[in-house]
Amino acid sequence: MSVLTDWGADWSPPISTRLRAGVAALGIAVTACVTGVVGIVVAGTVLRFAGVLTVPTVSALQLRSIQVGFAVFAAAFLAWRGDIDHYCKLRLPTLEDAAWIIFIPLVFAAQGVVLSPVLAALGLPHPDPVAGTGHLDLAAEPLLWPAAFVGMFVFAAPAEELVYRGIIQGTLRKGFDSAGTVVIGGLLFGLMHVLVGLVTPNVGTLGALRWGMTTALPGMVWGYAYERTENLTVTAITHAMTWTVTVHELVLNLVPL
Numbered sequence: 063m064s065v066l067t068d069w070g071a072d073w074s075p076p077i078s079t080r081l082r083a084g085v086a087a088l089g090i091a092v093t094a095c096v097t098g099v100v101g102i103v104v105a106g107t108v109l110r111f112a113g114v115l116t117v118p119t120v121s122a123l124q125l126r127s128i129q130v131g132f133a134v135f136a137a138a139f140l141a142w143r144g145d146i147d148h149y150c151k152l153r154l155p156t157l158e159d160a161a162w163i164i165f166i167p168l169v170f171a172a173q174g175v176v177l178s179p180v181l182a183a184l185g186l187p188h189p190d191p192v193a194g195t196g197h198l199d200l201a202a203e204p205l206l207w208p209a210a211f212v213g214m215f216v217f218a219a220p221a222e223e224l225v226y227r228g229i230i231q232g233t234l235r236k237g238f239d240s241a242g243t244v245v246i247g248g249l250l251f252g253l254m255h256v257l258v259g260l261v262t263p264n265v266g267t268l269g270a271l272r273w274g275m276t277t278a279l280p281g282m283v284w285g286y287a288y289e290r291t292e293n294l295t296v297t298a299i300t301h302a303m304t305w306t307v308t309v310h311e312l313v314l315n316l317v318p319l
Contacts, residue, residue, distance in 0.1 A: 075237055083237025084246065087230050091250040094135045094225045095257050101131025126218035126305070128258065133221040139229055149232040150224060151292040159296045162287050166300040169283050177279070181272055189259065189269035210306050219302035220294065226251050226281065227288045227297050244285040251281030280304075 105127035109120060140146055155163065230250060234243040252274040259270025284297040 080237040080242075083234050087233045087246065087250060090139070090230055090233060091226070091254055092257070094132055094229075095254045097135040098128035098131035099258065099261060101129070101134065102127045105130050126214055129218035129221040132225045133217070136221060136224045136229060149228045150294065151228065151288075152294045155293065155295055155299075156291075159291050159293050162291060162296045163299055166283060166287060166296075167303060170280060170304065173276075173279055177276060181275065186268050186272040186275070187266075189262075189265040189273060214305050215299065215302040219298040219305070223284070223288075223294050223298045223301055226254070227284060228294055231285060231288060240289045244282050244289060247285040248278050248280075248282030251285075252278030 140149060143149070226247065231243050231247045234246055238246065255277040256270045256274035259265045259273040260267065262270075265273070284301065287300075288294065288297050
């Protein structure tokens, strides 16, 4: 299955249609981001009040509290607009989907090899956020696997992918061909990370810009994969893998550089 039938085709909707789709997608991206930040604040407040922030499982899942806001936003959007089949394409993976799940981490490994020295040369530092915003080291804490699987593979990644691939790309598709949808969707995904970086302690402006640059390309990769497969399962699984099973880092460790 694929919605790439218009890729490279002479499909040019009116400028007003494209403008409406682009502005709507931008509004959705920013609103979802703001809702996500509110989710961080609310989740942190509730967990702190409950006195469970130091519990390892809770601490691990707090890494993804922004997706609580994404989930609330997605639920509200779908309740308002309906047409769930248009915005949420989801099914069990096929063989082609499985190939994408294997291929995407390799693309991210290549990005790490090529982009990291470029960003360093540009003087963009690697962000060093405060505790609670980094990567979950499951290799060091294997007992967290059940919580990580439920929290990240079943909830957090699907929530984020539903917003930034399902809803935003579904909105862009009303005014753009597949190429425009993928590129603009990826840029909006990068913009979200810039905005989050700007309000994350110890990241700073340059760190936020780096976050945006290093996530825009993955956003386009996930966007293309979604256009190709029409399956959020593919992008959700590979998205959660970047938080847990760092396949791209394993590949980088095997590359003799």
